[in-house]
Amino acid sequence: xxxxxxxxxxxxxxxxxxxxxxxxxxxxxxxxxxxxxxxxxxxxxxxxxxxxxxxxxxxxxxxxxxxxxxxxxxxxxxxxxxxxxxxxxxxxxxxxxxxxxxxxxxxxxxxxxxxxxxxxxxxxxxxxxxxxxxxxxxxxxxxxxxxxxxxxxxxxxxxxxxxxxxxxxxxxxxxxxxxxxxxxxxxxxxxxxxxxxxxxxxxxxxxxxxxxxxxxxxxxxxxxxxxxxxxxxxxxxxxxxxxxxxxxxxxxxxxxxxxxxxxxxxxxxxxxxxxxxxxxxxxxxxxxxxxxxxxxxxxxxxxxxxxxxxxxxxxxxx
Amino acid sequence: xxxxxxxxxxxxxxxxxxxxxxxxxxxxxxxxxxxxxxxxxxxxxxxxxxxxxxxxxxxxxxxxxxxxxxxxxxxxxxxxxxxxxxxxxxxxxxxxxxxxxxxxxxxxxxxxxxxxxxxxxxxxxxxxxxxxxxxxxxxxxxxxxxxxxxxxxxxxxxxxxxxxxxxxxxxxxxxxxxxxxxxxxxxxxxxxxxxxxxxxxxxxxxxxxxxxxxxxxxxxxxxxxxxxxxxxxxxxxxxxxxxxxxxxxxxxxxxxxxxxxxxxxxxxxxxxxxxxxxxxxxxxxxxxxxxxxxxxxxxxxxxxxxxxxxxxxxxxxxxxxxxxxxxxxxxxxxxxxxxxxxxxxxxxxxxxxxxxxxxxxxxxxxxxxxxxxxxxxxxxxxxxxxxxxxxxxxxxxxxxxxxxxxxxxxxxxxxxxxxxxxxxxxxxxxxxxxxxxxxxxxxxxxxxxxxxxxxxxxxxxxxxxxxxxxxxxxxxxxxxxxxxxxxxxxxxxxxxxxxxxxxxxxxxxxxxxxxxxxxxxxxxxxxxxxxxxxxxxxxxxxxxxxxxxxxxxxxxxxxxxxxxxxxxxxxxxxxxxxxxxxxxxxxxxxxxxxxxxxxxxxxxxxxxx
Numbered sequence: 051x052x053x054x055x056x057x058x059x060x061x062x063x064x065x066x067x068x069x070x071x072x073x074x075x076x077x078x079x080x081x082x083x084x085x086x087x088x089x090x091x092x093x094x095x096x097x098x099x100x101x102x103x104x105x106x107x108x109x110x111x112x113x114x115x116x117x118x119x120x121x122x123x124x125x126x127x128x129x130x131x132x133x134x135x136x137x138x139x140x141x142x143x144x145x146x147x148x149x150x151x152x153x154x155x156x157x158x159x160x161x162x163x164x165x166x167x168x169x170x171x172x173x174x175x176x177x178x179x180x181x182x183x184x185x186x187x188x189x190x191x192x193x194x195x196x197x198x199x200x201x202x203x204x205x206x207x208x209x210x211x212x213x214x215x216x217x218x219x220x221x222x223x224x225x226x227x228x229x230x231x232x233x234x235x236x237x238x239x240x241x242x243x244x245x246x247x248x249x250x251x252x253x254x255x256x257x258x259x260x261x262x263x264x265x266x267x268x269x270x271x272x273x274x275x276x277x278x279x280x281x282x283x284x285x286x287x288x289x290x291x292x293x294x295x296x297x298x299x300x301x302x303x304x305x306x307x308x309x310x311x312x313x314x315x316x317x318x319x320x321x322x323x324x325x326x327x328x329x330x331x332x333x334x335x336x337x338x339x340x341x342x343x344x345x346x347x348x349x350x351x352x353x354x355x356x357x358x359x360x361x362x363x364x365x366x367x368x
Numbered sequence: 369x370x371x372x373x374x375x376x377x378x379x380x381x382x383x384x385x386x387x388x389x390x391x392x393x394x395x396x397x398x399x400x401x402x403x404x405x406x407x408x409x410x411x412x413x414x415x416x417x418x419x420x421x422x423x424x425x426x427x428x429x430x431x432x433x434x435x436x437x438x439x440x441x442x443x444x445x446x447x448x449x450x451x452x453x454x455x456x457x458x459x460x461x462x463x464x465x466x467x468x469x470x471x472x473x474x475x476x477x478x479x480x481x482x483x484x485x486x487x488x489x490x491x492x493x494x495x496x497x498x499x500x501x502x503x504x505x506x507x508x509x510x511x512x513x514x515x516x517x518x519x520x521x522x523x524x525x526x527x528x529x530x531x532x533x534x535x536x537x538x539x540x541x542x543x544x545x546x547x548x549x550x551x552x553x554x555x556x557x558x559x560x561x562x563x564x565x566x567x568x569x570x571x572x573x574x575x576x577x578x579x580x581x582x583x584x585x586x587x588x589x590x591x592x593x594x595x596x597x598x599x600x601x602x603x604x605x606x607x608x609x610x611x612x613x614x615x616x617x618x619x620x621x622x623x624x625x626x627x628x629x630x631x632x633x634x635x636x637x638x639x640x641x642x643x644x645x646x647x648x649x650x651x652x653x654x655x656x657x658x659x660x661x662x663x664x665x666x667x668x669x670x671x672x673x674x675x676x677x678x679x680x681x682x683x684x685x686x687x688x689x690x691x692x693x694x695x696x697x698x699x700x701x702x703x704x705x706x707x708x709x710x711x712x713x714x715x716x717x718x719x720x721x722x723x724x725x726x727x728x729x730x731x732x733x734x735x736x737x738x739x740x741x742x743x744x745x746x747x748x749x750x751x752x753x754x755x756x757x758x759x760x761x762x763x764x765x766x767x768x769x770x771x772x773x774x775x776x777x778x779x780x781x782x783x784x785x786x787x788x789x790x791x792x793x794x795x796x797x798x799x800x801x802x803x804x805x806x807x808x809x810x811x812x813x814x815x816x817x818x819x820x821x822x823x824x825x826x827x828x829x830x831x832x833x834x835x836x837x838x839x840x841x842x843x844x845x846x847x848x849x850x851x852x853x854x855x856x857x858x859x860x861x862x863x864x865x866x867x868x869x870x871x872x873x874x875x876x877x878x879x880x881x882x883x884x885x886x887x888x889x890x891x892x893x894x895x896x897x898x899x900x901x902x903x904x905x906x907x908x909x910x911x912x913x914x915x916x917x918x919x920x921x922x923x924x925x926x927x928x929x930x931x932x933x934x935x936x937x938x939x940x941x942x943x944x945x946x947x948x949x950x951x952x953x954x955x956x957x958x959x960x961x962x963x964x965x966x967x968x969x970x971x972x973x974x975x976x977x
Contacts, residue, residue: 069814071825100785100809105649108817115814116825119788121806123652124816124826125645126675132642136649136657139607139633141807144653165638341628351654351805353631356604356774363598363626364766367588368390 066099067092069119078268080231080257081110084178085117087234088147091241092118097145105134107150107159109185111178114149128159131166131175138173141349142335145245146173152254153183156192156212163214166250167221171334174244174251177214178231180259181266188262201264215314215326218252219307225251226310226327230281231258232268236323243325249333256281256321276319284313284324294329303329370520371412371456372435374405377516381433382413384541385520386761388534389417390589392578397422397877398589399760401950403452404614404699410438410453419579423727423762423877424954427976428461430574433523434468435516441478460484463573467522467564469515485571489522489563491515498559502551517553521560526568528575531561588764592757592874593619595728595767596660596687599735601630604774606655608634609643614699615755616660616689640665644672647684648748651676652815654805656739660687662755663706664696670714676748677718677840679815679824680793682777682803683742683749687735690754690873692949701949702756704873705923708930710750711900717837719844721745722899723855724752726876728762730897736772737855744777745843746800752899756951757874778802782810791822795835799842848901856903859910861892868914869893869961870940872928875920875952882957896928908936918942918961922952926971948975 067089075081092102102120106112108127115122121144125133134148155163155177166175181200183189188202192212199206218226225247229237237255244251258268273280284290294306310326339345344353370385372378379400386398394417403409414425434440434456442455460466462483468474470488479486495518496508504511517538524531535554542550578584597619600608610620624634637643643659650657661669666688676684690706692698710722721741725731731753738749780790780802792813794801801822804811815824821832860880866889871879876895883891894910896903911917911932919929919940924947926940933939944960946952952960956974964972 098809100812101807103653103806113826116816119812121812122814122824123649123679124814124818125649126671126817129641129645129672129675132637132645133649135635135642136607136609136646136651137653137806139635139646140650140653140655140657144807161638162642165642338633342631342633344631345633349807350606350631350633350650351807353606355606355631355656357772358601358604358630360598360602360769363594363601364588367590367594368586 062093062096062098064089064093067118067120069117071116073117074113075110076261078258078260079110080180080259081114081178083231083234083237084176084255084257085114087237087241088114088176089118090234090238091245092120094238094242095245101143102145102147103137105130105137105146105148107154109151109154109183111149111151111154128154128157128162130154131159131162134173134175135166135169135171138171138335139338139350141351142172142345143349147245148173148175150177151184151191152177152179152181152193152214153191156214156217160192163217164221167218167223167252169334170222170224170249170331172248172250174241174247174253176241176244176253176255178257179214179254180257180263181211182259182262184259184262198265200262202262213314214254216311219310219314219327223252224249224329224331225325227251227253227325228323229253229255230271230323231255232271233281236283240325247328249331256323273319280319280321282320282322284322284326290324292325292327297329297331369412369414369429369431369456370433370435370516371410371439372516373407373438374403374409374411375407376435377513378411378413378435381516381520382415383761384534384537385524386415387537387589388529389415389576390587390763391533391537391584392530393584394419394579395421395763396589397425397760397762399425399756399951402700410443412439412456417576421763422881424881427459427953427955428464429456429459430461430464431523431527432456432460432464432466433519434466435519437472437474440466440468440474457481465526465572467519467526485568487522487526487564487568489518489560491518494518494522494560494563495556498555499552501559502555504552511552514553514556517556518560521557522564524557525561525564526572528577530578531557533578586766588766589761590728590764591759591761592728592731592753593622593759595732596735596751596753597622597626599732600658601626601632602769602772603736603739604656605632605658605739607647607650607657608632609637609646609657609659610634610661611637611640611643611665613662613665615691615758616662616665616687618758619660619687619689640668641672644669644684644686645675648672648676648679648681651681651683651742652679652806654682656743657684658687659684660689662689662691663693663709666706666709666713673720673748674714674716674718675817677720678817678819680746680801680803680840681748682746683739685735685738685742685749685751687751687753689758690752698949700755702754702951703922703947703949704754704875705927705947707752707872707899707927710752711931713750717841719747719840719847720900721747721749721847722752723749724873724897724899725757726873726895726897727757728764729767731757732767734855740773740775741847741851744775744800745847746777746803747843747847752873754874780804780811782808785809788812792824793820793822793836793839795822795839798846799839800846844901848903851898853906856898856906858895858897859892860895862890863892865890865892866915867891868911868917869920870896870917870928870932871920872896875922878952878954878957879920881954882961885958886961896932899931902931902935904935907932908938911936911938916941916965918944918964920944920952920957920960922946942969943971944974945971946974950975
């Protein structure tokens, strides 16, 4: 791969991560906060834009790759994770960030949300979680709680909303966090940590949809009705320690998962944000490289695979 | 033919035998029929051998080897309505023989055949004797699994084949720590052959002997899944994704077993939606990516194919091993009924390539070349195969690979890595835009499953839409022009035939082998290979001068016939169809064609299995 540019010392600016494509989200959309946070995180990490692949699903959040000047695949509804997996398997030198909405990831893509956690390939998954299907005009998403009715729903939801952090813990994600779209200051470091994590990092981001979610508004998150913010920052709690020190100690793993699980359940006036759980475990990439040692030093796409000598395979059949 | 309960060892004995026949210079065709079941249900393996090349099976059996009673008489006794089969005694050719376990104590009258030779062999007793000979007396019960080798040995004794060739193959398949098992199996085989020769001397009319050593050419005994797997390795496969499904899994498992040696990645996915989308993602990164599946899995792939096509991904190549449908259908049986589905795998108009392989050489060539097409035209490719091709063993001379060329298509090389002028979907005369490999400085692009502009950004504008539809769909014309004729169709026999048989896929072998039996007329055979883009002009030209046409297809509706009529306006005069979930045998082709002509029928169904 021609790498002359990568070798030259160069400081990337925020502009290098922006495109000139018109951003067509609604005014006041929480997505702006997430977009800006991703761009700032990439800037802080100084990853060359051509070494990044942004992969998205379908919905408002799906448009994100068009606004970030990196390689981008805007895929199908619910399929961002399998595509991101294929991308990373093909070229593990790329920093891969998959993004999607809560309907995309926890509804139509739920199977991939689970199974991606099982693999622990080295990439990041960020979910824009706003409780509604915005682009189709506000139907209930898989995270909308039972009994709630946003303004475009004819009737309140009669099925329960899922707890994505709990699901991620069960699926095996090795870095699990949650942020808030309008709090860019804490979201940027969460994204940088997630990208730096070796393994699949999952970051759920509470996101306001000012047009269709009239329940979880900016004011609601700010707790204007109860006189204090609803968001509880885990990292400000004195005894919060979500990082597993000894990955070979199942008691520590289960103990930390149980604490993360407890913290992940929302109450009417308390929602936790921050890092819930982190453990360093062998990645899928590591395990593939154990089988094919060349993958340690080269991505799959660079291996000399064409016109392989297959005569031994035919010999077996004589 | 060897039959028995699933898990009873018919595969290993039939495959040992087939290999031993190959080593003796014979041409072998071996195909299995099995139930979707792990243990117990009836399955059977046919091994057909001849000193001349063969590529199909026949229904009459000259030597039946039964591991159980059901193989002889079927399961009618247990199943009142629609027994799953009638056993195979009725299929034995006059003068043929049957080997079965004497311990079953079956009275000769029960066979209701006076024109065949009965060879009851006491399997356990012979096994015990063999074990005594190698110092393992009294352990017969422990090695009861070796009854299959006893049965095979007896049949080899009867037909007079060289048992040393079988023992040679046994020793090769039980190496290292299993070497002791090889000697036990060899002893059982020898003892059984000796028993058969001693008790039933010289009764069979048909004997099978190896060719003289100097006449034995170098050949391979190969299954479709192996041919496809090797071709993919040769072509530079990087990533193979799959979800377990009969009959496609064997191909992926084969590749997985070779992955460390050939630096490939094989991923077992959570479903076929993940399989196709992972492959699309990898293809966009520049890796040659493939996925293998059967009809039910392909049913989950349409959105992924549309995504690959609208984003102009260089692939993936989808290997569709057809089986009996619809829905779960007949998971382990044969049918070619996914053609129309493969042609229309999704909503909207989009370009892709569909090619159907008819034999091992074509499966190899198509698998290799499909990756070139995927890269060159930036479209997904579907290779249509089936269970019969997947799991049958064919005898072929070594494949000529000297002319195989890898073509990665047009790649974008940025002149200045700092500029941002790259257009991934640039409008060009051919509709093909040079692709950048992600990771390349100066090659940054976005693409999307939404309609997009040349830069890959979403747009719903009318002019762009028209230009993009023409760009993508126009690639089909380029493909149709550039793909060589041998990948489009094959015509066997004289061009001025009185009778033209039309078919596709693995039915090819039975038709080619049936041609000599139909040669009272001047007959030829048109095998259609490229299904999309369809070679309408070439096929139309051949069929417009054909005198009488008979379409032969293993499906209910005559799917190729519908395609030909759609593309050329020509309808076949007669159709011979088969939808019993079993492949056409050579004699079924003959019978069907003769029947449809004699009765001047529009349509005739055959089912002999």
